[in-house]
Amino acid sequence: MLHLKDLQFSYPQGKALHKINLKIDQGTHAALIGESGCGKSTLLNLIYGLLQEESGEITFEGKILDGADFHLVPGHPMMKYVPQEFDLMPFTTVFENVGEHLSIQIDDRVSRIADLLHIVDMSDFKDRKVKTLSGGQKQRVAIAKALAQQPKVLLLDEPFSNIDNFRKNDLRRSLFSYLKKENITCLIATHDKDDVLPFTHQTIIMRNGHIIDHRKTIDCYQKPFNKYGASLFNEVNVIPVGWFNNAEEIICYPEQLAVNEKGIEVIVENSYFKGADYLIQATYQDETLLFNSLEKLETGQKVKLALKSN
Numbered sequence: 001m002l003h004l005k006d007l008q009f010s011y012p013q014g015k016a017l018h019k020i021n022l023k024i025d026q027g028t029h030a031a032l033i034g035e036s037g038c039g040k041s042t043l044l045n046l047i048y049g050l051l052q053e054e055s056g057e058i059t060f061e062g063k064i065l066d067g068a069d070f071h072l073v074p075g076h077p078m079m080k081y082v083p084q085e086f087d088l089m090p091f092t093t094v095f096e097n098v099g100e101h102l103s104i105q106i107d108d109r110v111s112r113i114a115d116l117l118h119i120v121d122m123s124d125f126k127d128r129k130v131k132t133l134s135g136g137q138k139q140r141v142a143i144a145k146a147l148a149q150q151p152k153v154l155l156l157d158e159p160f161s162n163i164d165n166f167r168k169n170d171l172r173r174s175l176f177s178y179l180k181k182e183n184i185t186c187l188i189a190t191h192d193k194d195d196v197l198p199f200t201h202q203t204i205i206m207r208n209g210h211i212i213d214h215r216k217t218i219d220c221y222q223k224p225f226n227k228y229g230a231s232l233f234n235e236v237n238v239i240p241v242g243w244f245n246n247a248e249e250i251i252c253y254p255e256q257l258a259v260n261e262k263g264i265e266v267i268v269e270n271s272y273f274k275g276a277d278y279l280i281q282a283t284y285q286d287e288t289l290l291f292n293s294l295e296k297l298e299t300g301q302k303v304k305l306a307l308k309s310n
């Protein structure tokens, strides 16, 4: 188990993390989400030992992990980190980069590197020098390199941000199924709900250096505590008391509203094509509402809208 107890950290400019408490069981995949600047990268840097905590403690399997002040070479042997600015050797090949820390005595070294390159779909590039790769290709090499020494914990900071949609989904599926098979704990900081919803067991929501929610990912999505939490996943409507005979304010996603004859009458402002359907922007009592529609609706059109029943 990875255990963070009352962890605090400040930069000279001010406090970045306040009393962070977190327990992550081995093999868990957890997403770290929150607005830009809320402290996600700082937390990953602390866990990996690139920074020194001001107070508090990090333990892994019951042993204290010392911070940066106690290491000449930062990091912990059972942990790997793929930061936003990944660290590769530009003038050597993809193959050499992935195998950099793998002992040359290992019998299956070549096949291990080949397997890892397959996971990140970079087998065809194994002899290419890293400096000749695109940003997304470098990102994939950095992930393979992080996996090479079979870490128990993998820390990822926006790992798919440079990768095209065409490859991203394949890569996510193959990476997370590998992590599951090998029982590797993964903490992934991301702004992309498609990294979070299909692949993580738990979600940790951060705001202003605090953890404000830590539950199963499905609960964070379906039962958000507030608008901030919900808006990290999707567009959000806040429905005032009474619009749908509701006794309390309702936070809901566009997919939870639908055209329905028994609903309130809204005026369509815009239709945005999204592929499978349209996102409709409408107004009711001068407030904006967002909902999905299979058909395009015309600006000025009046439609009735209700909450979908679950």
Ligand SMILES: Nc1ncnc2c1ncn2[C@@H]1O[C@H](COP(=O)(O)OP(=O)(O)OP(=O)(O)O)[C@@H](O)[C@H]1O
Pocket: 011, 012, 013, 016, 034, 035, 036, 037, 038, 039, 040, 041, 042, 043
């Ligand atoms: N090296 C630094 N020196 C001073 N302040 C820093 C440093 N790095 C980050 N900060 C500040 O600490 C806070 C947390 O930053 P951090 O990079 O951890 O946020 P984040 O949630 O990872 O953001 P993003 O989603 O944009 O990557 C921010 O206010 C940021 O400006």
